[in-house]
Amino acid sequence: MECFKALTHLKCFLYHQLLIFTFWLYGVQYVISMETVSIPSSHSQNPVLLAESPIASFDPIEISPAVIPHYPYPGEPSSPMYPSFPTTYEPVLTGKCPVNFSSITNILEKTASDCSAPLAALVGNVICCPQVSSLLHIFQGSYSRSVDSLILHKAAANDCFSDIMSILASRGANNTVPTLCSVRSSNLTGGSCPVKDVTMFEKMVNTSKLVEACSSVDSLRECCQPVCQPAIAEAAFRISSGQSSLMASPILGGNSTAVDVLTDCKGVVYAWLARNLSSDTANTAFRTLSNCKVNKVCPLEFEEPSAVIKACSDMVSPNPSCCSSLNTYIAGIQKQMLITNRQAINCAMTFGSMLQKGGVMTNVYELCDVDLKDFSLQAYGQQGCLLRSSLTDIVIDQAGLSFTCDLSDNIDAPWPSSSSVSSLSLCAPEMSLPALPTSQKSGHPGDLGSGIRSLIPIFSALIFSILS
Numbered sequence: 001m002e003c004f005k006a007l008t009h010l011k012c013f014l015y016h017q018l019l020i021f022t023f024w025l026y027g028v029q030y031v032i033s034m035e036t037v038s039i040p041s042s043h044s045q046n047p048v049l050l051a052e053s054p055i056a057s058f059d060p061i062e063i064s065p066a067v068i069p070h071y072p073y074p075g076e077p078s079s080p081m082y083p084s085f086p087t088t089y090e091p092v093l094t095g096k097c098p099v100n101f102s103s104i105t106n107i108l109e110k111t112a113s114d115c116s117a118p119l120a121a122l123v124g125n126v127i128c129c130p131q132v133s134s135l136l137h138i139f140q141g142s143y144s145r146s147v148d149s150l151i152l153h154k155a156a157a158n159d160c161f162s163d164i165m166s167i168l169a170s171r172g173a174n175n176t177v178p179t180l181c182s183v184r185s186s187n188l189t190g191g192s193c194p195v196k197d198v199t200m201f202e203k204m205v206n207t208s209k210l211v212e213a214c215s216s217v218d219s220l221r222e223c224c225q226p227v228c229q230p231a232i233a234e235a236a237f238r239i240s241s242g243q244s245s246l247m248a249s250p251i252l253g254g255n256s257t258a259v260d261v262l263t264d265c266k267g268v269v270y271a272w273l274a275r276n277l278s279s280d281t282a283n284t285a286f287r288t289l290s291n292c293k294v295n296k297v298c299p300l301e302f303e304e305p306s307a308v309i310k311a312c313s314d315m316v317s318p319n320p321s322c323c324s325s326l327n328t329y330i331a332g333i334q335k336q337m338l339i340t341n342r343q344a345i346n347c348a349m350t351f352g353s354m355l356q357k358g359g360v361m362t363n364v365y366e367l368c369d370v371d372l373k374d375f376s377l378q379a380y381g382q383q384g385c386l387l388r389s390s391l392t393d394i395v396i397d398q399a400g401l402s403f404t405c406d407l408s409d410n411i412d413a414p415w416p417s418s419s420s421v422s423s424l425s426l427c428a429p430e431m432s433l434p435a436l437p438t439s440q441k442s443g444h445p446g447d448l449g450s451g452i453r454s455l456i457p458i459f460s461a462l463i464f465s466i467l468s
Contacts, residue, residue, distance in 0.1 A: 091170035097160035099143050101167060104135075107279050108164075111135045112171035113396045120174035122338045122377070125299045126387055127394060128174075129181035130290035134283050136187050137267070139164065141274025141282065148198050150271040151190030161185035172396060190271075191264030192257075195239035201272055205235045214273055217285040219390050223292035224427035228285060232269050240265040287391045295389045298347035300336050300375070302354060305329055309358035323368035330374050342389040344372045348413035356416060363415040370413045 115128040144150045169175045190196045213231035240261045274282045308329050312322040376386055394401060
């Protein structure tokens with residue numbers, strides 16, 4: 001009898017625990033908007049840093065208008081990242097551009113999404129501007145399919161550029177794209193490159209080699225073991241230097257005019273590739289090459305950290321004054337833009353080098369618990385998000401805005417081993433991205449665990465990520 005009672009109590013206990021777990025599981029899968037007394041009209045900017053997991057890729061995080069909470073702190077200004085969804089409309093075109101835009105509709109739509117008005121300024125360096133550049137190359141390639149020219153003459157370039165920007169704006173793109181990305185109609189003219197027609201290009205360049213190198217760009221290897229990039233550089237060099245005496249070209253002498261010619265000729269090479277590849281294939285290749293470029297440097301701007309240097313010099317143990325000054329400085333640079341995980345490593349190394357040159361020789365990142373995510377935009381509770389270093393796009397659909405954000409957990413910011421970071425290479429084995437730490441909640445790095453999705457508020461909205 002006693003055994004029966006004990007067994008009954010045990011079953012009730014387990015059933016009770018199962019109910020608790022079920023309600024908890026339900027709770028983490030849904031979001032309850034937080035009510036507040038008032039919503040301030042002013043906004044304060046909060047930028048972000050993003051990263052790529054070397055082990056696993058996670059589902060896109062999403063901002064949905066249906067789950068946007070009211071700002072929980074009525075006494076503080078809300079974030080400018082509160083999503084808005086501009087109404088699309090039919091663009092007013094010049095009617096003078098000799099290109100059928102329907103042939104590149106998918107690329108136009110992708111570019112409009114990547115440069116959407118609420119996010120364009122924060123993702124300009126990593127997503128928006130690389131996609132705009134790709135669009136212009138693909139537009140040139142589309143134009144050249146019906147003519148022998150790889151470039152547009154000035155008048156047509158002006159009309160077409162105006163139409164492209166009008167179409168993007170009508171699809172929700174930020175109307176500051178030309179300024180944000182430093183693009184203009186002259187990007188479609190070939191500039192000072194001496195070869196601008198298809199016939200001459202194909203006489204001077206080994207086109208089969210060029211297509212083979214760039215028709216399928218390996219996004220994982222191209223940046224460290226390039227195949228397409230040198231093929232484009234070689235083709236650009238050939239058409240920029242003329243048909244003879246290639247090695248005697250003044251371009252190798254570093255003359256600024258010659259460098260401009262080479263740059264313009266690279267644009268012509270891109271146009272030829274876009275002419276001969278499908279728009280999706282060309283776009284993937286061009287975006288991958290852009291990623292190789294943007295991930296090499298830190299895009300953040302650093303002011304002289306004199307206050308940090310003063311507070312942290314000759315420090316060998318945690319110092320509240322030092323950490324407070326350091327945190328205040330980093331909180332300022334967080335507000336600039338979204339960056340990738342590899343850019344975050346560069347930024348941490350660059351800032352660390354600045355501190356070392358000022359006399360801060362102690363690893364203050366370690367003493368003050370500075371992580372890579374601290375160089376990114378922060379949400380409530382200091383959640384950070386690092387963009388992937390591989391190709392990432394913003395998607396606009398009925399659910400709202402979404403983009404992929406890889407969970408990086410709390411990876412320590414790397415402190416430079418010397419005062420110089422000139423030799424920093426993310427392709428070197430010792431500079432590879434740190435592995436995701438093994439979570440106490442999960443037995444393996446990058447493990448999706450039980451598959452429960454954690455909803456994290458970013459930019460005063462809800463950005464979805466995966467709980468490692």
